[in-house]
Amino acid sequence: MKVVKTIQEVRDYVVAWRKAGLSVGLVPTMGYLHEGHQSLIRKSVEQNDRTVVSVFVNPIQFGPNEDLEAYPRDLNRDMKAVEEAGGDLIFNPEPEEMYRGHFTSFIDTTETTELLCGAVRPVHFRGVCTVVGKLFNIVQPDRAYFGQKDAQQLATIRRFVRDLNFPVEIVPCPIVREADGLAKSSRNTYLNVEERKAALILSQSLKKGKSAIEQGERDAQRVIDIIRKNLETEPMARIDYVEVVDFENIQRVAEIKGETLVAIAVYIGKTRLIDNFIVDVK
Amino acid sequence: MKVVKTIQEVRDYVVAWRKAGLSVGLVPTMGYLHEGHQSLIRKSVEQNDRTVVSVFVNPIQFGPNEDLEAYPRDLNRDMKAVEEAGGDLIFNPEPEEMYRGHFTSFIDTTETTELLCGAVRPVHFRGVCTVVGKLFNIVQPDRAYFGQKDAQQLATIRRFVRDLNFPVEIVPCPIVREADGLAKSSRNTYLNVEERKAALILSQSLKKGKSAIEQGERDAQRVIDIIRKNLETEPMARIDYVEVVDFENIQRVAEIKGETLVAIAVYIGKTRLIDNFIVDVK
Numbered sequence: 204m205k206v207v208k209t210i211q212e213v214r215d216y217v218v219a220w221r222k223a224g225l226s227v228g229l230v231p232t233m234g235y236l237h238e239g240h241q242s243l244i245r246k247s248v249e250q251n252d253r254t255v256v257s258v259f260v261n262p263i264q265f266g267p268n269e270d271l272e273a274y275p276r277d278l279n280r281d282m283k284a285v286e287e288a289g290g291d292l293i294f295n296p297e298p299e300e301m302y303r304g305h306f307t308s309f310i311d312t313t314e315t316t317e318l319l320c321g322a323v324r325p326v327h328f329r330g331v332c333t334v335v336g337k338l339f340n341i342v343q344p345d346r347a348y349f350g351q352k353d354a355q356q357l358a359t360i361r362r363f364v365r366d367l368n369f370p371v372e373i374v375p376c377p378i379v380r381e382a383d384g385l386a387k388s389s390r391n392t393y394l395n396v397e398e399r400k401a402a403l404i405l406s407q408s409l410k411k412g413k414s415a416i417e418q419g420e421r422d423a424q425r426v427i428d429i430i431r432k433n434l435e436t437e438p439m440a441r442i443d444y445v446e447v448v449d450f451e452n453i454q455r456v457a458e459i460k461g462e463t464l465v466a467i468a469v470y471i472g473k474t475r476l477i478d479n480f481i482v483d484v485k
Numbered sequence: 486m487k488v489v490k491t492i493q494e495v496r497d498y499v500v501a502w503r504k505a506g507l508s509v510g511l512v513p514t515m516g517y518l519h520e521g522h523q524s525l526i527r528k529s530v531e532q533n534d535r536t537v538v539s540v541f542v543n544p545i546q547f548g549p550n551e552d553l554e555a556y557p558r559d560l561n562r563d564m565k566a567v568e569e570a571g572g573d574l575i576f577n578p579e580p581e582e583m584y585r586g587h588f589t590s591f592i593d594t595t596e597t598t599e600l601l602c603g604a605v606r607p608v609h610f611r612g613v614c615t616v617v618g619k620l621f622n623i624v625q626p627d628r629a630y631f632g633q634k635d636a637q638q639l640a641t642i643r644r645f646v647r648d649l650n651f652p653v654e655i656v657p658c659p660i661v662r663e664a665d666g667l668a669k670s671s672r673n674t675y676l677n678v679e680e681r682k683a684a685l686i687l688s689q690s691l692k693k694g695k696s697a698i699e700q701g702e703r704d705a706q707r708v709i710d711i712i713r714k715n716l717e718t719e720p721m722a723r724i725d726y727v728e729v730v731d732f733e734n735i736q737r738v739a740e741i742k743g744e745t746l747v748a749i750a751v752y753i754g755k756t757r758l759i760d761n762f763i764v765d766v767k
Contacts, residue, residue: 210650305596305734308614308648312590332590333649342649366493368622369617369741451585 204282206293210301213255213294215343225252227264229344229371233277234258234295235389236284239379240334243348244288246376255342256285257294257302259437266328294342299345300336310336312366315359315453319446320467320477331356332363339369346372350379352386354479358453378478380406385480393474398437402471405478412465412478420460421484423447428446434469443468443475450481459484486564488575492583492623493731495576496539499624506567507534511626511653513617516577517671518566525630526570528658533690537624539576541583546612548603555691557674576624576630592618594648597641597735600636601728601748607683613638614645621651626656627721632661633670636746636761640668640735662688675756677720684753686719687760688702694747695762703766705729716751724752732763 228247228395232240232293236258241475247254260282266272278295294362309329315321316328339347349357361373379387385399386407387484394402410429420426448455459482466479502744510529514645516759519677529536547553567575576727591611597603598610613649621629633640645654661669665686665727667681676684694712702708712727732744739762748761 214652306646306648307596308592308594310590310592310649314587314589335649336651340652343652363588363590366588367592368619370496370622370625434707 204267204286204293205291205333206282206295208300210296213292214350215278216292217255220253226346227251227342228340229342230253230254230256231338231349231378232256232258232482233274233389234281235277235392236281237379237387237389239350239352239387240395241284241288242379242457243376244290246374247346247348248289250374251344251481253292254290255292255294256281256290257296257338257342257379259294259296259334261301261330263332263333264327269324270390274276275389279293285366289434293447294338301334301442309333310363310367312359315355315362316340318448318453318455319355319444320468321355321359321453323468325444328356328359334359335360335362336367336369336411339364339371342384346374348374348376350376351479351481352378352477354404354450354466354481355453358450358464367428384410386476388476390474390476398472398474401437401439402474402476404440404471405467405469405476408433409467409478409480411466413482414480416459416465416482416484418435423456423459423463426459426465430465430467434467439471442471443470486568486575487573488560488564488577490578490582492578492713493622494655495574498762499537500573502535508628509533509624509626510536511620511624511629512536512572513620513629514538514540514629515542515671517559517674519661519669519671519673520553520670521632521634523566523570524661525658526572529628529630530571532628532656532674533626535568535574536572536577537574537626538563538572539578539620539624541578541613541616542585543616544580544607545584545615546632548606551606552672552675554710555675557671575652583616592645592649594641595647597637597644598736600730600737601637601642601726602750603637603735605725610638610641616643617642618645618649618651619737621646621653626653628656630656630658632658633665633761633763634759635662635668636732636748636763639733640732641744650735666692668758670758672738672756672758676753680753680756683719683721684756684758686716686722686753687751687758690715691747691760691762698706698741698766699749699763703743705738705745708741708747713748716749721750721751721753725752744750 228251230243310332311329450464510533512525592614593611692714732746
């Protein structure tokens with residue numbers, strides 16, 4: 204698996220591919236790749252002649268009390284995972300390569316970033332939009348792949364790409380889960396055996412909310428209550444948020460109608476996990 | 486002269502040119518083109534196979550009490566000016582084409598935008614960076630041309646292009662002046678005969694500051710004083726600012742050393758005019 208560390212090197216690859224008339228897909232990641240990431244890479248390999256996977260733990264999307272230092276890193280593991288999924292190139296820059304000199308410019312977007320994770324992680328989405336915009340400008344892909352696991356991130360990236368006319372197609376991919384239902388996440392590695400069991404409460408509670416909607420429930424607050432009540436049955440779980448929002452603008456809705464995101468964030472011990480589902484109610 | 490109004494049309498032109506292996510230059514303007522703009526277009530024509538001139542009075546870079554409505558517009562005049570200078574295509578979108586749906590995303594940069602015009606026009610540079618970033622994403626030019634007349638704008642665009650890795654070369658072009666020294670500006674059209682005469686005080690005062698530096702003056706405050714004193718001899722002039730800053734980061738300097746920008750903004754009647762010079766002191 205080819206790994207490049209500099210912006211110039213990845214650009215050289217892409218320029219050569221372009222000259223050969225090849226299309227390019229980009230899968231932006233923070234590494235420690237799991238089957239969720241691999242499903243993004245496979246989708247890109249299916250839709251493009253070449254696939255670049257960026258592996259970069261982006262410091263500017265972490266708040267001062269967040270897990271930047273602890274975030275798991277393992278390039279050998281990532282090389283194997285990209286190889287296995289059919290990717291062509293890993294872009295693995297150091298922070299100094301991405302944030303040279305006196306870095307002072309940002310891409311930011313309001314509305315979709317106000318609630319959910321945006322409410323408790325004030326600089327997070329500015330950091331995400333900025334690094335994703337930089338990666339788009341560096342790689343200039345035809346398509347870029349993002350998991351629905353980070354549904355607010357997906358809605359936010361779609362918004363700034365539309366507003367700022369980035370010439371890239373955003374391809375969303377479904378959540379990949381463990382056999383028992385836990386959404387795959389690099390942060391699952393933080394969980395001890397007991398916490399790993401307790402973490403099941405997230406997907407189980409969402410399932411209850413989803414059934415209610417499928418059975419005709421349209422009142423957002425009642426769906427929130429069902430999910431909260433169920434989460435509260437797990438003593439190791441501490442709820443950060445349970446929200447029902449319009450998937451396009453990530454604003455609260457009272458009535459479930461159209462594309463609606465039901466999203467939760469829950470601490471299991473010290474580990475903050477997120478999960479969600481999207482329904483499209485006609 | 487070909488004029489297109491939609492993003493799709495300008496992209497279609499550029500895609501066709503790219504397929505034919507042609508390079509593309511972009512000259513972003515707010516229209517009402519004068520010889521200053523034409524010098525940018527000529528430079529682009531010299532360096533690129535095709536030149537796009539955008540003509541767009543960008544609403545989001547005007548503050549609530551500024552001259553958005555009054556800003557002069559004349560597409561026929563602009564078509565002639567672009568034709569004469571050898572440009573290939575005018576992109577002249579309506580605001581609704583550039584800011585569709587619920588627009589919520591911005592490109593912003595600190596440091597270079599804090600002083601000078603940024604200090605008195607709080608949303609101005611966020612609007613400039615956002616529209617210029619959008620134009621880069623729409624046209625995807627090899628090179629883009631900006632006048633040194635708007636020196637802070639030039640430094641700001643360079644900064645965000647570097648920070649966000651936009652794949653475009655920024656080409657600065659010198660100030661173009663009337664025979665009597667007044668820097669060309671679309672806003673000169675606001676001046677009546679008396680004001681037009683009074684406006685000469687800008688370039689005359691800068692000249693005095695520049696001579697002092699050429700004669701060995703290195704104290705920024707003394708250069709500011711020379712310029713202020715001279716501006717104050719004109720009863721119709723009201724000083725907005727006189728500043729001596731590092732041209733790279735647009736921060737005040739005490740000693741003139743390296744690439745230094747001496748910039749002024751002065752009201753003549755109700756019209757706010759800017760002018761500047763750059764020295765490179767070894």
